[in-house]
Amino acid sequence: MGITSVGKVIHSFKLLLPALIPSWRFFDVIAPSPRIEFTLLETEDEAPVNWTEFRPRPQRLSVIQMFKRILWNPHWNESLFLVSCAERLMAHPTEHSRAEIQNRISRDLKRNEDMDLIQPYLQFRLVFLDRQGTEIKKRVMYMSPIHQHIENIV
Amino acid sequence: MTLEFAICLTEILTGFAFIQQSMEHIFAPKNEQILFIPRIILCVFLILGFETEWVSLALMALALLMLYRFQGPYNGGSDRMSLLLLSCLCLVHFLPEQSWRELVFGYLALQLVMSYFISGWVKIINPEWRNGLALNDVFRYSSYPVSEHLRGLWNWPKLLLVMSWAVILFELIFPLTLISQPTLILGLVIAATFHLANAFLFGLNRFFWIWLAAYPSIIWLQFRIFDAF
Numbered sequence: 001m002g003i004t005s006v007g008k009v010i011h012s013f014k015l016l017l018p019a020l021i022p023s024w025r026f027f028d029v030i031a032p033s034p035r036i037e038f039t040l041l042e043t044e045d046e047a048p049v050n051w052t053e054f055r056p057r058p059q060r061l062s063v064i065q066m067f068k069r070i071l072w073n074p075h076w077n078e079s080l081f082l083v084s085c086a087e088r089l090m091a092h093p094t095e096h097s098r099a100e101i102q103n104r105i106s107r108d109l110k111r112n113e114d115m116d117l118i119q120p121y122l123q124f125r126l127v128f129l130d131r132q133g134t135e136i137k138k139r140v141m142y143m144s145p146i147h148q149h150i151e152n153i154v
Numbered sequence: 155m156t157l158e159f160a161i162c163l164t165e166i167l168t169g170f171a172f173i174q175q176s177m178e179h180i181f182a183p184k185n186e187q188i189l190f191i192p193r194i195i196l197c198v199f200l201i202l203g204f205e206t207e208w209v210s211l212a213l214m215a216l217a218l219l220m221l222y223r224f225q226g227p228y229n230g231g232s233d234r235m236s237l238l239l240l241s242c243l244c245l246v247h248f249l250p251e252q253s254w255r256e257l258v259f260g261y262l263a264l265q266l267v268m269s270y271f272i273s274g275w276v277k278i279i280n281p282e283w284r285n286g287l288a289l290n291d292v293f294r295y296s297s298y299p300v301s302e303h304l305r306g307l308w309n310w311p312k313l314l315l316v317m318s319w320a321v322i323l324f325e326l327i328f329p330l331t332l333i334s335q336p337t338l339i340l341g342l343v344i345a346a347t348f349h350l351a352n353a354f355l356f357g358l359n360r361f362f363w364i365w366l367a368a369y370p371s372i373i374w375l376q377f378r379i380f381d382a383f
Contacts (some may be wrong), residue, residue: 012218015226017238024269026231030291060303066354070301074178076300076357081228083297090228096225107183129295133370136295 034086034132038105041121044146048123054105055079086126089142098144106149122149157214157256160374161246167367169201174363189220205336210379232360238265239368255357266368267329270345274325283322286315298356338376342369
């Protein structure tokens with residue numbers, strides 16, 4: 001086992017520690033909440049204008065849909081993972097968090113859109129919502145690098 | 155309830171909870187499937203009670219690979235409880251002494267109690283939880299409500315204030331349910347209903363199944379403590 005592999009094992013055990021001695025501080029404070037928005041561009045130099053919210057929540061869910069989600073809720077759980085990635089990206093930025101968000105936007109576009117209509121460059125940003133007094137304020141806290149995503153869909 | 159029976163029940167419930175979690179990755183990219191498909195197979199062995207010590211160990215190795223793959227838990231608190239359960243199941247199989255095994259299983263039960271009590275404590279010391287504003291914020295702008303329609307609940311501050319205090323008081327009182335088996339069962343039914351509500355309102359379905367899997371440990375601990383007197 002090489003030094004890199006040993007490092008990976010040690011790193012994984014470090015990630016395990018918060019599970020062995022958990023803090024259980026669920027919802028102790030309601031922190032600013034991230035939304036992921038993306039834009040598609042024709043060229044690397046194009047200035048982004050139109051931003052689209054990634055995976056906006058549905059207007060309504062029926063009680064039957066809510067019941068089904070007790071057993072099968074992959075899309076929502078993936079979205080919550082992306083919320084974690086967005087929070088990690090602000091707390092301690094890593095290539096991993098950026099790539100997770102970027103690849104999943106690309107994958108959704110590939111699934112849902114006609115590939116011929118998708119522009120080749122992708123950029124995403126993180127908008128954080130927070131209450132200041134009685135008003136909800138939106139702040140753009142992160143802009144990803146522009147990325148040529150068509151060849152890089154996982 | 156004997157320790158062996160509680161462990162067996164925990165293994166079965168954990169197996170089902172892990173299968174539910176893993177099935178949600180079945181259409182994910184290949185680098186996720188490669189971790190979750192073997193996990194489903196191992197969980198079938200865990201449920202059937204086949205070589206559970208080695209199956210638990212293999213599941214633990216997979217869990218470490220998943221932690222590395224996602225650079226932390228995929229699903230926050232529910233993954234943390236999954237890892238805690240799995241770590242305790244591994245240890246109870248490989249520790250040589252019965253008393254050590256009881257200590258480990260007792261630790262799992264204690265953490266289950268703490269998961270409610272600490273959550274209640276951090277809320278009651280926060281004035282925004284006490285006046286209902288925190289739950290209002292959860293519905294108004296957090297990432298959790300599963301539909302825009304549900305967000306409308308932020309317009310019902312009195313209802314949210316009642317809901318806030320109901321959650322806080324239940325979480326703080328939960329340790330007291332240990333005083334007898336009927337109160338504990340009642341406490342666990344309320345707790346499971348609470349998780350079910352969270353699954354409905356916030357889509358936190360994995361919490362429901364994995365917390366349920368830890369319940370045999372607390373039922374065993376209550377029996378173990380009061381049986382001694």
